[in-house]
Amino acid sequence: MTVTDAPAALRPRLLGRTTVNVVVAVAVLYTLLPVLWLVLAASKDRDALFGSEVLSLSDFSFAQNLRDLFGMDGGIYGRWYANSLLYAVLGAAISALVSVGCGYAFDKYRFRHKEKLFGLLLAAVMVPQTVLALPLYLIASGTGLVNTFWSVFIPVLFNPFGVYLGRIFSQGYVPNEVLEAARMDGASELKTYVRVSLRMMGPGLVTIFLFQLTAIWNNFFLPMVMLSDQKLYPVSLGLYTWNSSATVSPEYYPVVIMGSLLAVLPLIVAFVLLQRFWRSGLTAGAVK
Amino acid sequence: MTTTAPPAPRTARLAPARAERVTNRRSERFACGVLMGPFFVLFVAVFLIPVATVVWLSFFSDDQPGLGFGPESSVFVGLRSYIAVLSDPTFLGGLGTVVLYCLIYIPLMVVGALALALLLDSGVVRLRAWAQLVLFLPHAVPGIIAAIIWLYLYTPGLSPVVELLGKADITVDFLGVHAVLPSMVNIALWSNLGYNMVIFYAALQAVPREVLEAAVIDGAGPVRTALRIKTPLVRPSIVMVAMFTLIWALQLFTEPMLLSQSTPMISSRFSPSMYIYDAAFTRNNYGLAAAASVILLLCTIALSYGVTRWSNRGGNREEANR
Numbered sequence: 001m002t003v004t005d006a007p008a009a010l011r012p013r014l015l016g017r018t019t020v021n022v023v024v025a026v027a028v029l030y031t032l033l034p035v036l037w038l039v040l041a042a043s044k045d046r047d048a049l050f051g052s053e054v055l056s057l058s059d060f061s062f063a064q065n066l067r068d069l070f071g072m073d074g075g076i077y078g079r080w081y082a083n084s085l086l087y088a089v090l091g092a093a094i095s096a097l098v099s100v101g102c103g104y105a106f107d108k109y110r111f112r113h114k115e116k117l118f119g120l121l122l123a124a125v126m127v128p129q130t131v132l133a134l135p136l137y138l139i140a141s142g143t144g145l146v147n148t149f150w151s152v153f154i155p156v157l158f159n160p161f162g163v164y165l166g167r168i169f170s171q172g173y174v175p176n177e178v179l180e181a182a183r184m185d186g187a188s189e190l191k192t193y194v195r196v197s198l199r200m201m202g203p204g205l206v207t208i209f210l211f212q213l214t215a216i217w218n219n220f221f222l223p224m225v226m227l228s229d230q231k232l233y234p235v236s237l238g239l240y241t242w243n244s245s246a247t248v249s250p251e252y253y254p255v256v257i258m259g260s261l262l263a264v265l266p267l268i269v270a271f272v273l274l275q276r277f278w279r280s281g282l283t284a285g286a287v288k
Numbered sequence: 289m290t291t292t293a294p295p296a297p298r299t300a301r302l303a304p305a306r307a308e309r310v311t312n313r314r315s316e317r318f319a320c321g322v323l324m325g326p327f328f329v330l331f332v333a334v335f336l337i338p339v340a341t342v343v344w345l346s347f348f349s350d351d352q353p354g355l356g357f358g359p360e361s362s363v364f365v366g367l368r369s370y371i372a373v374l375s376d377p378t379f380l381g382g383l384g385t386v387v388l389y390c391l392i393y394i395p396l397m398v399v400g401a402l403a404l405a406l407l408l409d410s411g412v413v414r415l416r417a418w419a420q421l422v423l424f425l426p427h428a429v430p431g432i433i434a435a436i437i438w439l440y441l442y443t444p445g446l447s448p449v450v451e452l453l454g455k456a457d458i459t460v461d462f463l464g465v466h467a468v469l470p471s472m473v474n475i476a477l478w479s480n481l482g483y484n485m486v487i488f489y490a491a492l493q494a495v496p497r498e499v500l501e502a503a504v505i506d507g508a509g510p511v512r513t514a515l516r517i518k519t520p521l522v523r524p525s526i527v528m529v530a531m532f533t534l535i536w537a538l539q540l541f542t543e544p545m546l547l548s549q550s551t552p553m554i555s556s557r558f559s560p561s562m563y564i565y566d567a568a569f570t571r572n573n574y575g576l577a578a579a580a581s582v583i584l585l586l587c588t589i590a591l592s593y594g595v596t597r598w599s600n601r602g603g604n605r606e607e608a609n610r
């Protein structure tokens with residue numbers, strides 16, 4: 001054992017450094033190249049795409065592809081995009097507030113069977129989405145909600161992992177002394193929560209919002225089960241149907257590629273802009 | 289008083305009048321209800337009731353009354369649906385596929401993400417923050433789009449990868465019978481490697497400096513420090529990542545669903561989740577779909593429990609060694 005490990009300690013630092021950097025560079029390329037291909041492919045017309053001339057910069061038809069995308073099937077892509085934004089942004093915002101409120105209450109208040117309840121809630125994290133899809137569909141069709149906005153919107157508000165994170169953030173960011181001080185001043189509990197605690201938990205709130213934003217933007221199984229009206233589709237489901245058309249009529253390939261590129265943008269923008277917040281949020285989730 | 293008092297005993301001590309204390313407690317209870325209420329409404333409506341429904345459905349079957357006249361009625365069939373699912377070779381095949389997928393995917397993911405995090409934590413990587421951000425990037429790419437990108441990169445005629453390999457006289461059919469599972473593992477790996485790396489990296493940052501300094505003084509090299517000191521210290525994160533990866537992997541649906549549009553190698557019952565979808569929405573056999581759902585749920589719970597137990601045992605062994 002010492003024989004195999006000894007050279008590592010004695011190895012010239014330069015060689016070690018180079019190896020480490022090469023390995024990381026390979027991982028970065030593995031990550032980046034498919035995205036780069038998507039960007040390049042989005043600027044190609046159909047012939048260039050199938051001519052595998054993706055790497056050449058001739059036939060630049062980015063604008064044409066963009067026009068095709070928003071013109072395809074009566075401009076339904078714009079509709080899908082707006083749906084996705086609505087489902088994801090509004091859903092994630094409400095979900096984050098609901099989860100953080102509940103996590104905060106779990107941290108700051110004492111009541112009977114608290115830890116048992118929390119355990120039950122954590123167990124919910126384990127239940128696969130695909131298991132819940134059929135009963136949710138039957139419930140939705142029983143209440144007449146199937147194939148409506150609500151059938152996709154309501155289930156994604158439920159985020160037990162967000163409550164777990166909310167509890168951790170509340171422990172970490174809101175000292176009990178602050179609440180005591182507010183109580184001494186005679187502020188009501190809810191007012192204290194909104195004016196003081198929620199602000200202190202800001203970074204945590206953003207993290208949970210981002211997690212849920214990603215989850216809803218990714219959501220595919222539930223819309224597929226619930227929706228039959230194409231006008232209610234989110235982008236993910238729309239691109240899935242277009243891709244299945246592409247196997248028959250290849251004119252769909254360029255629009256699927258361009259549509260995919262545009263669908264990736266909002267999350268990348270959100271993650272880059274809000275970097276500061278989710279990095280600290282991930283730390284809190286990981287260390288516990 | 290101490291047992292039922294609200295969380296801050298100091299408040300109680302300072303509050304002069306008993307009446308005030310009662311008011312406080314009442315207002316705290318009210319606040320607690322308002323804060324938890326919305327979540328628990330959702331918990332019941334979109335979690336508890338659906339889980340109960342799926343279990344209930346799995347014991348019933350919609351039987352057409354004689355000659356097909358009159359309304360359909362649900363009749364209790366006991367374990368019939370379970371027996372039907374468990375004796376269905378397509379379901380067992382799907383389960384086997386997912387187990388194989390997990391066996392390839394989870395070790396690659398955990399080892400890969402941890403190795404990258406350790407490398408980034410070693411302090412010799414240039415442009416570390418940028419490397420991390422780029423590696424995290426695929427997390428922002430929705431699963432279905434990751435699948436579309438890779439599907440096109442697997443498709444001959446569209447893919448520069450296939451063409452480059454072709455120039456080197458290598459023909460790989462990424463969607464062929466043997467390659468289709470590794471191809472799917474690759475998509476999942478690409479999507480989640482960076483995300484898990486960030487989790488490991490965050491945990492590594494929390495390793496106390498004194499411990500690392502002690503390791504250096506004891507003469508441990510960088511590799512040895514990484515494997516023998518840092519890795520055991522981030523064990524809770526490893527368990528968490530393994531568990532979440534497992535839960536997600538068992539639900540395998542999006543990738544095979546998309547790839548099935550382009551390759552005959554993926555049947556409509558390729559994985560248990562696809563089996564559920566097929567049973568419920570193509571064959572309209574709710575009892576069968578519900579039984580398959582419950583079986584998938586039980587498998588998930590059993591395996592997650594297994595991971596936790598296994599990690600606890602490992603942890604104890606480590607304690608004993610110390």
